[in-house]
Structures are given as structure tokens and as C-alpha cells.
Amino acid sequence: MTEQLLETVARVAEPDEAVSIDELRLAARNSGLPLEALRYDVTPLGMHYLLVHYDIPHVDAGAWTLRVSGAVERELAISLEELRSRERVTTRVTLECAGNGRARLLPRPVSQPWLEEAVGTAEWTGTPLAPLLAEAGLLPSAVDVAFTGHDHGMERGVEQDYARGLSVADATAPELLLAYEMNGVPLPPQHGAPVRLVAPGWYGMASVKWLREITVLEEPFDGFQNTVAYRLKQSADEPGEPVTRIRPRALLQPPGFPDFMTRTRLVDTGRHVLTGRAWSGMAPVSGVEVSTDGGATWAAASLGPSAGRWAWRSWSYEWEAAEPGAAVLCCRATDEAGNVQPVEQPWNRQGMASNLVQRVPVVVRAPQT
């Protein structure tokens, strides 16, 4: 057991290897969006995805203080009350885990085994980060800003408080929030109470929960989560590239009704309006295409109105299910920067930022009499 705790490299499953109890244990803790919840513009509390590296810590809101230190003109120590008295902003933001889709990859990197449900959209209320950093006064030598949470654990042999760094340019973007409310209520414990960072457009790892410290650095941040965990690489021994902004993705709300065990959908022949959501942290979504033949042919879906730059966008597509039989429904998003979801898996060693198109198996049946 101790040997396993000291393994420094994540494992890749054998090609025919099923899911392990370790992976199942993570899946049982880290909850995903039930896909029928794609019907909601804003994900109701309890259905937003949740990824917790270690344990959900208990943080006393009354005693909570956020420290801002390092390469600043003046250090700050801010109470929750002080934070709440600052400028108040609410932003609708779609967050997605960087590991979403990992369990669909072949071979499968062994970690939290998301299929495609690690996403959610919330109304986050808080205060913009940039004015607070301006108040502290970043020194001209400032390079990165590190955000440290109260959550503590061991990961590949490294004991740590969860921490992530952003460049000064990224950290001072106007959309970053120190959030203390989610969907109009105080942050639930599992989403980072009392205060978390929300970095719109970035995969969820950047939005540090249970925030306790902001440290301005004169060197690039070299913490585990930036330099080891959230990296795109093909082999274990290369440094790789950082995981950053959310790649375009569309998901469809599975039509009809499910079989309990397989989650295969049953739909009657006839017309169905397929609906779903699409998002990209890289640029606004410009289009969604749907395939009802497993990706052989594609047709344009209709986009709903934008709900702001950082929230997913609804889409719909009329499907005539003419003949009984099996079908596979797919959808894919494109953004204004020309990024398109791939139909071939974007495999990488740690299973990061996979936006492989979703495949929804359905059985079309003759109308029941």
C-alpha cells in the first residue's frame, strides 16, 4: 500500500482493462451532471459536476481570512465581511473538469474516470479579483499569481495543499471572481465555501476552491498541479504543455427514456427535437452540428440566444426517426476561433482536455399501441 502511495507517475490501463475499484471509488465521490439536467439554463444545486482532489475541508466562515502576499506593495488580509462589502458581480459560467471524457480514451489513463458528465453552469456571485490585486499593488517583477486552498492531500507521493498558478495577465483578467455565492445562496461546502476563485473559460482546475491565500510570485509557479498534474503529454517522461482553456464541446440531452442498466435510450419513430448545450473557453461558440448516423453525416443545429460569453449556449435540431432500429446520435461544437470537436480521440497520457464527440446510442421503435 505504501509503495502505491509513492508512485509518481499515473498509470494507463491495459487496452482491455475494465474499471478498477480505485477509479470507482473516485466516481462515487465526484459527481457528474445527469445529462437530462442539460435542460436547465442554470444547473440546479446538487447537479453541477464536482471534482474534489482530497477531502472537502470544513472552513469556519467567521474566522476565514484571505491573505494576499508576495510581490505586492502591501499585503492584505481580508475577512468574508470585507470581501462581501466590495463590488458585487454575478456571472453565469460553465465550468468543465479538465479530465472530462477521460474514461472514453483508449487506452484509458487511470484517474477520475469521467465519461462526459463533468460539466455544469452556475450563477456565481462575488467580487472581481483584479481590483483587489490592484489594491495590493503588483510589483513590476510579478510573474505569476498562486491560489492556495484549504484542501490537503497526497498526490503521486507529493503532500500538498491544492494550489494553482496563473500568469499575471490571466489573473488580472476582468472576468475572474472571488465567489461567495452560487445560484443565489452561500457557496455549499463542496463547491468551495466560504470563498473560491472562479476563472471563466478555464478548465475547472484553475477555479481554486476553499481559497485561503493568494501569493504573487516573481518566478513561474512550480506547484504540482501546474507542472505535473494538469499537463498535456504523450509520454510519462516529457514535461508536456499546460492545460488551460476549455476546448469546444457540445452535449445533447438524451431523448426518449432510458434502460436502467445500459442507459440506452428508447425513442419512438417520428419527429424528435434534439436539444443540448455547447460551450468553448477559447472563443464564442459559432455552430453546432448533429449526426444521427454515428458521425457519418452531419447537419447544422439551430443555436439559441447567447447567455453571455462564459455560459453554455443552447441548440436544437429536428430529427425524423423514420425507421425502427439502432442509431447513434452525436453532436459537435465549433467556435469562432475555428476550433472544432474531434471525432477521433485527442489521446494524451493523463487524459486531459478530451473533447471527443459524445455518442448516444438509441433504439428507435415502432410507436407502441
Place this chain on the structure above:
Amino acid sequence: MTEQLLETVARVAEPDEAVSIDELRLAARNSGLPLEALRYDVTPLGMHYLLVHYDIPHVDAGAWTLRVSGAVERELAISLEELRSRERVTTRVTLECAGNGRARLLPRPVSQPWLEEAVGTAEWTGTPLAPLLAEAGLLPSAVDVAFTGHDHGMERGVEQDYARGLSVADATAPELLLAYEMNGVPLPPQHGAPVRLVAPGWYGMASVKWLREITVLEEPFDGFQNTVAYRLKQSADEPGEPVTRIRPRALLQPPGFPDFMTRTRLVDTGRHVLTGRAWSGMAPVSGVEVSTDGGATWAAASLGPSAGRWAWRSWSYEWEAAEPGAAVLCCRATDEAGNVQPVEQPWNRQGMASNLVQRVPVVVRAPQT
């Protein structure tokens, strides 16, 4: 695929068979209690376990009506407003899924693969069911009362709305509620909005969500969920016994901090106060024992105050972790009826009502300098 949908018997995994994608897909949807949330008397919204057989339906609360029909003197059709104007009661109830522990069984019945996290405690507010049934007037010929939800799906070849029956005696017990609030807010969609049954003491399958109809029957209810799904049996071809009330169980809040991938706990040598919860639907909890040597020896834990008959009870135990090395922590509950948690698995063909003792692997280490 169609053949798989028509399988009428649930499968049992081969002894060495790992978790399938079908099981993982269910685990990704059906969220469990993160064990550190055992610290809360009342589970915060979003951390209570959730088991949804089919899809979470969208039910319009404004148009919602509860029908009461069958062997009654007068049929009723009740709006949400009318329901809310009736006697209002709040009860703290621990609910547990009947499938909790299934994925620990060897061989493993293939279904929703819970480890031990399918539990939660909420404050349910609603109106007692018994007076409403009295108002409808049960005929002397009444035998069972069936509760039908709006959730629709296919299960082992049977298309159905989720429905469960209770005997008249069980259905008219004073503790049963038609609940419309959870922890002081309207029921979230995933917990049965706008109204669900809450049957304290029973495994969760009895507490029908998205309730739409109550039917009083003059014959025993023969629906799938009573006669096929929730049965205790050793072989696939026997009828088995019904799953009813929650067997005693204790869980401990894992101490120390976790390794990300294995969830193994790291604790320093020295004194630790182990805490947890215990419950039984069969009788009040009378004791909890703790083992720090994997079940070889047991010692009594201290019980906290009762929080009412239907809620879990806290307990604590002082553990002196004297020597560095691996250890396995266990706990087991006993109730006033003399039911004790087993240390050998209570295996059955469908993996129901397993209350096998929890095992929490820890690594004790010398204090860090």
C-alpha cells in the same frame, strides 16, 4: 443492443471481473455521500446520496396534481397549494439506498455499484400521509397502497413508471410524509420535486420521488419494483423475500488526509478521535463498536445524543495510533432489536441490504518534522 435491453435477469460479475462501463455510467450519475460529509448532522444539499432509476423528470409544480384512487370512499385530486395548506411537519430522516455496499460483494451483482456512500440525512418537511388516506377513506377490502412516480423507463425488459407498494399498515404509519421541502428549501428536481414520499426507516426505494398517484389496492401490489427488483434471494429463479427496513450500519469519517488515487488515509502517530454515524430502520441504535486492527478486536464507541428515531446517531472513539505502519479501521452498529452488522458479507443475488462493516485503510506515519 436490443437483446441486452430484454435481459430479464440481472448479471453477477465473474469473481475476477472489474467494473464495467455500464456500471461506471451509473456511478457517474448516481452520486454518493463524500464520507467526510459524515461530519454534518444534516447533510448539506448536493451531498446527500441520489439514486435515480431512469431520468430525473421535469414536473411542472403549478400543474402538479396528486391523485388518490382505488379502494377508497372518495377519490382525491390535490394540488401542491392544497398539500402545503395541510398539517406541516419536519422530520430528520436518514435514507440509505438498498443497493449500498453492492460493489463490495464477491461475486459482485451487476447494477448501480455503490461501495458504502449511498446514504444521507435531511430535514424533510411535508404533510403526514395517514390523515390524507383517512380523508380518502380506505375501504375494508384495502390491502396495499401503491405509489407511482413521474419517472419512466425500461428495466430488465419491463417498461414502467417507477412504482412501489406498501401494506396498508405500513402506509398508514404516522411517520410517513408527503414531502415538499428538503433542508428548508423546495425539493430540488433530483430529489423528487415537487412532492415525494418519505418513508422513514425504509430503504430508499420506498420513498417514491416525483409522486403523481396513490392507488389503494384490494390485492397485493405486484409491480416490478416490489416483486422483481427489490428482493433478497440467493438464485435468479427464486421469488425471494422483500427488501424492507434499513439494517443497522455505522460509517466512520475517515481520519487524516487522503491519497488522491487510492483514497488511502495518512495519519500521524498519536491520539485521534474517530467519529461517525450509525443508524438502523429496524430499531434504535444501541451501540457502536470500533476496531483498529481490521476486525480482530472490537471496543465500544461513545454514542452521541439521539436526534430522533429516524436520524442517524453520532458516535466517537479515541484511538491511540502508537506505531507507524498500515492499519484498517472498522466500525459496526447494533440496534435495540439485537441486529448487529456482519463482518462476513451478507451476499445475495441482487446485492440488496448489505450492511457489511466498512473497512478504512490508513497508513500511520511518524510525526512529520
